Amino acid sequence: MAHASYPLTTEQPYPRRQWWAAATATEVSRNLVARDILGERVLLYRKEDGTAVAVSGICPHRAFPLEKGRLVGDSVQCGYHGFTFGPDGACQRVPSQNGVPQHATLRRYPVVERGGVVWIWTGEESAADPALLPDLAAIGLDAPGWTVEIHPVATVEARYTLLIENLLDLSHVTFIHATTIPSGEKVAALPVTVEARSGGLTVARKAVGIPPNPLIKAQFPDQDALVDQEFDAQYMGPCLIRTGGTISDHASGKALGTQNFIHMITPAAPGRLHYFVATARDFGHDNPALGAMNLAMGTRIQPEDVDAISAIETVLRGDAPLPREVSARVDNGALQVRRLLEAQIRAEALAA
Amino acid sequence: MAHASYPLTTEQPYPRRQWWAAATATEVSRNLVARDILGERVLLYRKEDGTAVAVSGICPHRAFPLEKGRLVGDSVQCGYHGFTFGPDGACQRVPSQNGVPQHATLRRYPVVERGGVVWIWTGEESAADPALLPDLAAIGLDAPGWTVEIHPVATVEARYTLLIENLLDLSHVTFIHATTIPSGEKVAALPVTVEARSGGLTVARKAVGIPPNPLIKAQFPDQDALVDQEFDAQYMGPCLIRTGGTISDHASGKALGTQNFIHMITPAAPGRLHYFVATARDFGHDNPALGAMNLAMGTRIQPEDVDAISAIETVLRGDAPLPREVSARVDNGALQVRRLLEAQIRAEALAA
Amino acid sequence: MAHASYPLTTEQPYPRRQWWAAATATEVSRNLVARDILGERVLLYRKEDGTAVAVSGICPHRAFPLEKGRLVGDSVQCGYHGFTFGPDGACQRVPSQNGVPQHATLRRYPVVERGGVVWIWTGEESAADPALLPDLAAIGLDAPGWTVEIHPVATVEARYTLLIENLLDLSHVTFIHATTIPSGEKVAALPVTVEARSGGLTVARKAVGIPPNPLIKAQFPDQDALVDQEFDAQYMGPCLIRTGGTISDHASGKALGTQNFIHMITPAAPGRLHYFVATARDFGHDNPALGAMNLAMGTRIQPEDVDAISAIETVLRGDAPLPREVSARVDNGALQVRRLLEAQIRAEALAA
Incomplete structure (x- = not known):
């Protein structure tokens, strides 16, 4: 494997003092x-x-x-x-x-x-503190008032960092998911803000004043007026990234509800990962069609990301020389996450 | 391959000044x-x-x-x-x-x-002495008074030492072959003796005073009284291990007959082996059903061992860290054989 | 891969300042x-x-x-x-x-x-001179007066040098293609001349005074008298070897026509090649059956060579020790080509 640790510059490919999703219940x-x-x-x-x-x-x-x-x-x-x-x-x-x-x-x-x-x-057993888990309640995974679907796990022939990078640059939605994510074709053009939060980092996009697409209509049947929609990518640690966000009425700014996509990423081996997905929403609890819709979207969207990162893994494992990497300005958040992850791995090496 | 020579501590995985089964006739x-x-x-x-x-x-x-x-x-x-x-x-x-x-x-x-x-x-052609072959006559493979079946060869993705270890610790019979070897479920609990014999070594177990099971009844139809049954594992060199042994009338101690399983093991490559089996008995020569029964047992039992050692080979070839090896007292014979084998390989290296 | 650069003694397996067939049009x-x-x-x-x-x-x-x-x-x-x-x-x-x-x-x-x-x-873009392409016009690939068939490409799990060696020792025709190349069974016994030409090299054989076989009869229906047939192997660079040649009336020496087999060889990776074939003839332009016959022969003959060099590649990649290589006198041309190729690779390394 010619490019064993790309895109990290560390020798050790993953931190060990860390909670990881091992399996669905x-x-x-x-x-x-x-x-x-x-x-x-x-x-x-x-x-x-x-x-x-x-x-x-x-x-x-x-x-x-x-x-x-x-x-x-x-x-x-x-x-x-x-x-x-x-x-x-x-x-x-x-x-x-x-x-x-x-x-x-x-x-x-x-x-x-x-x-x-x-x-x-x-990590060492003595350091295993449940308080080090990502704040699952804050994102609706372990909290009252949320409806959750747990999707089936996928094991992918790709280093886990490729999935982290994938999720942190949602401009890929326009190309990989153009037909499977409603309004996805517009995501690449939205302006981006990057905000560091509690050891994590959020890359935020917001579609402002858009007509409700069929998915939003299904989620909020009474909403005919324009909406604002968040396309967040929140890095909460190497094990978990939240995407999605809140949909609001554009005129009043009033939140209609929040739909989170919770991506749990677990390195299986240096070139293989387990990908767990959960969807959580704080609305439409009595509408099981929304849960079925989330699971069905997962079976269409997840393979598109899996194909993309597997294709890159194949390139990285090959012997072909790689071009020198270039980044866009929109990659700023993903590049900051690389540095967070490297710092976490290096801190472990120093402590060991 | 992270653990290339396990369980040996030598660099060279096999002796070369040695006869090996290359093919059935x-x-x-x-x-x-x-x-x-x-x-x-x-x-x-x-x-x-x-x-x-x-x-x-x-x-x-x-x-x-x-x-x-x-x-x-x-x-x-x-x-x-x-x-x-x-x-x-x-x-x-x-x-x-x-x-x-x-x-x-x-x-x-x-x-x-x-x-x-x-x-x-x-080895070198000049050192090729047929007298260095294991004593095939003594175990019924090349001797008058014995009926022999030659089983079809199996090529297995496992280092040859895993098969040697498998055969020398017959306590596995209770777990791997519980349903395919009659009375196999009791083997693990039998006391064990280890006896060095002529450069080889025998790990011996004996079931004493057991009622004849259906297989023994088929072999010795007239035997209704209790029997003693040997479960030997005789290492005669890296190329050949005999299992089985003599079945006797418990009361008189008189031998009813001997059924040997002759396991011929040939390294194909560092992580692959050829497994030849012959069965030899000194009784029931006019009963072809016994030969058919031996061949049929082989097609059921051999794949159970092949699955077990292939599964270990997969673990050994993987990158997962291995636990520190522990042994039971019953492994004493197998551990002595490891040392015999290492000594044989080291002696060759010194002579070269 | 134990024998990574065989049969070359260079480290770099292929020259880069070179035109290669990348695809058919x-x-x-x-x-x-x-x-x-x-x-x-x-x-x-x-x-x-x-x-x-x-x-x-x-x-x-x-x-x-x-x-x-x-x-x-x-x-x-x-x-x-x-x-x-x-x-x-x-x-x-x-x-x-x-x-x-x-x-x-x-x-x-x-x-x-x-x-x-x-x-x-x-190579470097600045050195890309179309004049460095092999002289395609001279062999009928890009010239008036020739009829050409382009065969489908084959990608083969074998280092490209094995195909060069294959084509330069046509004594293999007697064994690999005995039934698929008319009169092929006699090729190994024909005397050989080696002639260096314009940076390339031709290994020439000529069958003299043979009765026209069915293929020659199909190509030249009026020819009943004895013919002379050339079995050239012309190395025009690592990317192209021409085989075949001219068929003449034996008595008069008058050329009946030339049938060239144009083998374009492109390294895909150190152990893989792309094999492009074209057939070109300067006769029978109004007889489409000859083109169909050439394409059909290709589908029978090419797999025989592909099987042979893939089998050797498998041996070379294996861990089995290789015997010390021996050559026949007829290998003289192929050995000269090895040296030409090594010299080309070494010259690049010196210039770099």
Whole structure:
């Protein structure tokens, strides 16, 4: 891979002292499931009381992948020679002997289940503070008064930073999503502001005084007058970007409602990512057609982004020489996020 | 490949001064066949008198794979420009000229055909001593009084040591083969003895005083009383492990018969192996149903082991960090075999 | 890839100050097409006036592959964020702003369209002299009095030098094409002369006084007497080799006509090539069956060569140790061409 860390200039491709979306809540069950996260193999399951568990997915006895084993109560039994580990990672039983070998332990990942998502902490266990999660309540993912849809996860052959860059430059909407996002063809021409907020950053666009398009009509059937529509891209950390925003009546400035698209990004490996999407709105709670519409839009829009960043990943992995990168003024926000991310990774390296 | 030589600590992954099963007797014919062995491309065929021949499979003229050529009498004619080589590897003819170039020679591998298997020697030709073959007569593969079945070969994406380790820790039978090996679910709990024998090593288990299961009933229809059953794993060198053993009447101790499973393991490349199996028994010679049963068991059991070691190979080749290896007391035999194998490889390096 | 530059002893696998066939004329249209050439991604299209254009196929903004964009007039618009580049490679427009960033330029490749083929120059633009193209008129590709067929391109997983070597040692015809090239079975036995000509080299064979085979009868229906047939292999540079030659009446020496096979070879990447073939004859212009016959022969013969060189590429990429190369006397021409090619590559390295 010729351009292994592009667009970052750091050696380590991702921060580890970080919460990441590991799975949607419905993916984690009494069936063992393995997922690569930050290049590690993580085993996910639920205890009999429903609590989600995340431990290392490789048996320390003979490196057998543990998802091929089975659950015995709250413990995982390896499918090869039967080594059995509790949800705390400690070896509880070796079938061929009494007692267990020293050091026969699985790494345990701290878990928080919130907003329909199972989050794991990939740094040292002692530093795992749920307060370091992005403020999910503020964006409607874990708050009263919001209706949420959790979309199915996509695993993509692309470094996670390509998805962060994608979401932070919404001028791509005009080209990639011209036919799938209503009024998308106009986004590239909107003026942009960049605002740093609480360790994060928002790239904001606003369409002002536009006639309500069919999607807005579906969301707010009584609105015939002109509206203002926000096209935010809010970086809340490497694990989460919010897009969307508030739609308001143009004349009065009164908010009609807020529709957020919550993009949860998890590095699977240096060149692969998991992409979780949730949609959250603070209006139309009794209208299930809006949720169905959001899910249907997701199945049309998400593949367009996946295709784009996979195509770039293929270019980056190839041996063809790359042109010297140029940026537009509109890339200012994305470039600031690159520096935030690099600073986070470098701070970890210094602390280690 | 992050863990290229695991579980060995040597650089060279396999010994070369060694006989290896190259093919079953029926695979070698008047049609050219190429097989990768120890990372080399070996061409196998029979002379007109039936003698098996093994030579290098790459033409020294322009690196064309010789199995795409054809046999002319006892010689191989390259399919590209017609360079022709005798069974001793010497170039005999170049169609475009009189005489042959110097050094136009194929490497020749010493061959012994024994027990329904074509064995080749991968060390220096002068050291190729058939006496260095494992004692095939002792295990029923090349001896009067035994009935033998030769199973079809499997080529597996796994380093050959994973298969050696698999066979030497039969506690896996309880988990991998619980439903396919009669009484297999009890193997992990049997006590184990380890006995060094003539440069090899036997990990022995014995089920004592068990009722004859359906397989034993099929093998010894007159036996209704309790039996003792051996579950040996006998390492006879890196190329061959015998499992199985003798079934005896529990009360009298009288042997009813011996059923051996003969596992012939040949490294194809650092991460790939050929797996040859033969079954040999010294009873029931006039009962062809027993042979059919052995072959049918093979088609069910062998894929379970192949799946297990391929899954480990995938883990080893991945970039995920591996946990520090732990072993059970029952692994003692397998760990001794690792050291035997490493010593064999190191001795070669010193002698070279 | 263990033998990355075989059979060359240079580090750089190909010369760059060179014209190469990039596409047949019919492949280049108002649809964007990308092709890997010398490890670079080249974008090909036609302007509205029909002129062929070749520019770099990777957007310098965010490395998006430009063939996924679209043509706007004579310009290419990137499919991701809409950066738009003219046929001279200069950035003309960035949708989100007025003006364009500095250095936002695509590399432009000089193009000549000749003989039904679009040729590009991969060296510095200032050195791109159409006079450095092989003399296409001399071999009937771009000359009055010749009838030409352009065959469909094949992209082959093999280093381009393997195809050069293949074409320069036509003794392979006897083995690879014995059934598809009339009288091919006799080629290996014909005496060979090697003649250096104008920076190139011709390996010549002539079948003398042979009865006209069915192909010759189809080409020259009135010829019943014995003929002489040339089997030339003329290296005119790394991009082009001519095979075939003149067929004459044996008794009088009078030429009946010339049938050339024009092989245009373009490195795609270190281990991959594009193979363009044209057939040209100076007789039978009013007999379309001869053109159809040439195209049909191509679809049978070309895959035989592709299979052969792909098989060698697989051997070269493998980890198996290669035998020390030996050559026949008939390889003299091919060995001289290796040295010509190495000298061309080394001269570039010295000049750089």
